[in-house]
Amino acid sequence: MEPAILIGLLAAMLRLATPLLLGSLSGIWAERSGVVNIAIEGMMLTGAFAGYVVAERLLDAGVFDGDGTGHLWIGVLAAVMVGSLLGLVHAFWTQRFRTDQIVSGTALNILAVGVTAYALRLVYDVGGSTKLPETLPAILTWSVNGKDGPVGVSFTPLMVLAVVLCLLTHVVLFRTPWGLRTQASGEHPLTLTSLGLSVLATRYVNMAISGGLAGLAGAFLTLEGIGQFNEGMTSGKGFIALAVMIFGRWKPLPSLAAACLFGLADAMQIFLQTLGVEVPAEWLQMLPYVLTLVALMGLMGRSRPPAALGQVS
Numbered sequence: 001m002e003p004a005i006l007i008g009l010l011a012a013m014l015r016l017a018t019p020l021l022l023g024s025l026s027g028i029w030a031e032r033s034g035v036v037n038i039a040i041e042g043m044m045l046t047g048a049f050a051g052y053v054v055a056e057r058l059l060d061a062g063v064f065d066g067d068g069t070g071h072l073w074i075g076v077l078a079a080v081m082v083g084s085l086l087g088l089v090h091a092f093w094t095q096r097f098r099t100d101q102i103v104s105g106t107a108l109n110i111l112a113v114g115v116t117a118y119a120l121r122l123v124y125d126v127g128g129s130t131k132l133p134e135t136l137p138a139i140l141t142w143s144v145n146g147k148d149g150p151v152g153v154s155f156t157p158l159m160v161l162a163v164v165l166c167l168l169t170h171v172v173l174f175r176t177p178w179g180l181r182t183q184a185s186g187e188h189p190l191t192l193t194s195l196g197l198s199v200l201a202t203r204y205v206n207m208a209i210s211g212g213l214a215g216l217a218g219a220f221l222t223l224e225g226i227g228q229f230n231e232g233m234t235s236g237k238g239f240i241a242l243a244v245m246i247f248g249r250w251k252p253l254p255s256l257a258a259a260c261l262f263g264l265a266d267a268m269q270i271f272l273q274t275l276g277v278e279v280p281a282e283w284l285q286m287l288p289y290v291l292t293l294v295a296l297m298g299l300m301g302r303s304r305p306p307a308a309l310g311q312v313s
Helices: 003-032 040-061 070-096 101-124 157-175 177-187 189-194 199-226 237-247 252-274 281-285 287-296
Strands: 140-146 149-155
Touching: 003 040, 003 149, 003 157, 003 177, 003 199, 003 237, 003 252, 040 070, 040 101, 040 199, 040 237, 070 101, 070 199, 157 177, 157 199, 157 252, 177 189, 177 199, 189 199, 199 237, 237 252, 237 287, 252 281, 252 287
Parallel strands: none
Antiparallel strands: 140 149
């Protein structure tokens, strides 16, 4: 494979890995504190919708005429806030009313699909929104000359932010008092209580962080990816992010490597389709999902979740 194509493939891998990395970080913050969060898919979808609607309405109102990206960044903030709100709702249902955490997460996923589809038709009267004139611009771009012409490579703000947040999560989780409190909440909540610290407050804060990261992943899809919102556009990325988290053993840096592996599988199926490989396109599109099943079946090694995961203090 010539270097230009390889570099382009790696750039596509990083782009496709970004929402999976953010989703896996969302799961890490929730489950390290002891809360099962399978609602990442719903939080991601709702964040994508909220971010798009806010950005589109601000653009339509001409609020940021002097700034070409101001409406997009406000949209990103809105996506994070909506995701955090859903995270708090999940925490409230599971910690205050002791609702089964799997049931609560499933309910939020179903609710997100229904509400976003209904709101999309209510606001735009169609099953898909109009495309924004621009998305968040790249902060670093260059081109590599290849046999078939130049191959463009770019790094966008949320791509870089995802990696920074991964490193920050690692430092906070394993090098700060809050990280130790979070791990204690997920491993030995009674120990945390015996020290006079609140397990409930710890889980609420971590669920807000978890939801915000999932919302940020949704904002990446709409405001930095395709520039529009379509029904069910997350296409299971929240569930793949859970597989990435499990494959990464609930740790940020291994999850980064796992996200890149899944992103590479997704990039490969796109690359093979562009080459005109005589294999049904549906088979190639199955690659990321097959890899998800393999990871969840434990063929890549056994992972031990936090000891108190799913328990209510």
